[in-house]
Amino acid sequence: MPEPKLEKEFELTCCQVPRAALMISLLTRKLQVKIMTVYKDKMVADIMGVLTLSMAECEPGNRPKDIGHMPDLRIKLIIQGSDSAAAMVELIDFFARCSRQRILEKKGLEKEFILKWRLGLLAAKTICRIAKKFQARLKATIKIVYKDKTIIVGDCNEVAEINNTDSDPAYLLEELGLMPGSCIKLAIQGPNAEYAMEDLTEFLTSGPSLGRCPVAGCSSTLAPVCYLDEVIVYECERGHSWEIDRTRPVEKQKLQPSKFGIYGKPSFDKDFPNKA
Numbered sequence: 035m036p037e038p039k040l041e042k043e044f045e046l047t048c049c050q051v052p053r054a055a056l057m058i059s060l061l062t063r064k065l066q067v068k069i070m071t072v073y074k075d076k077m078v079a080d081i082m083g084v085l086t087l088s089m090a091e092c093e094p095g096n097r098p099k100d101i102g103h104m105p106d107l108r109i110k111l112i113i114q115g116s117d118s119a120a121a122m123v124e125l126i127d128f129f130a131r132c133s134r135q136r137i138l139e140k141k142g143l144e145k146e147f148i149l150k151w152r153l154g155l156l157a158a159k160t161i162c163r164i165a166k167k168f169q170a171r172l173k174a175t176i177k178i179v180y181k182d183k184t185i186i187v188g189d190c191n192e193v194a195e196i197n198n199t200d201s202d203p204a205y206l207l208e209e210l211g212l213m214p215g216s217c218i219k220l221a222i223q224g225p226n227a228e229y230a231m232e233d234l235t236e237f238l239t240s241g242p243s244l245g246r247c248p249v250a251g252c253s254s255t256l257a258p259v260c261y262l263d264e265v266i267v268y269e270c271e272r273g274h275s276w277e278i279d280r281t282r283p284v285e286k287q288k289l290q291p292s293k294f295g296i297y298g299k300p301s302f303d304k305d306f307p308n309k310a
């Protein structure tokens with residue numbers, strides 16, 4: 035009796051090819067199957083070969099710099115062996131997940147935030163640092179839009195040029211002079227956009243909702259100045275330092291006097307009325 039043979043066409047992005055290769059290699063180890071890849075009627079040694087072929091197809095002049103910008107691929111998989119039906123079920127499931135992710139990426143993600151605090155240079159640098167992590171490792175493009183200005187905050191090359199303040203997104207962000215109540219839009223595109231959105235949302239929604247220093251008679255605006263694993267530190271324009279505990283749920287986060295002041299010399303001894 036000949037071995038069962040199944041075939042089906044699938045679509046995926048170039049970025050998803052390595053994961054598909056891993057999936058196929060796991061399946062061929064786990065099940066009694068051989069899985070062959072066909073790309074544009076050509077049999078390819080393995081699915082990674084599709085990347086090389088599709089790259090070669092692009093005109094040398096407009097070849098994308100990285101695979102994140104390559105067009106989607108359509109491949110055919112031929113599954114042969116006694117477990118081919120079981121392998122097909124797993125592959126259909128895998129490519130369905132790829133396709134859901136592709137739709138999400140194409141849409142990108144957008145969210146609006148009303149700032150609770152003044153967006154000063156240190157807060158801008160924190161935003162750029164979080165964004166840079168996602169842009170570099172996960173190929174996400176992260177933009178902050180305010181009125182008619184758009185700043186790509188995750189551009190790692192620009193962040194690296196510390197001396198070139200004209201193109202440093204952190205300085206550009208600070209220049210917007212955003213105060214509590216300003217509405218900004220965060221737009222993220224690319225694989226893993228939702229993770230970048232999650233991290234930046236945590237930062238942008240953190241902290242006191244009034245954005246004013248609680249020291250009696252001070253009430254100048256607060257800005258985040260330090261972002262640590264367990265706390266976010268805020269400072270008012272007169273140098274009073276406050277922090278919230280990130281390990282507590284958002285609704286239980288409360289401003290506490292902080293020792294991590296950056297700009298000013300905290301003067302709680304004198305000013306803070308409820309000091310323990």
Ligand SMILES: [Zn+2]
Nearest residue numbers: 247252270274
């Ligand atoms: Zn103050």
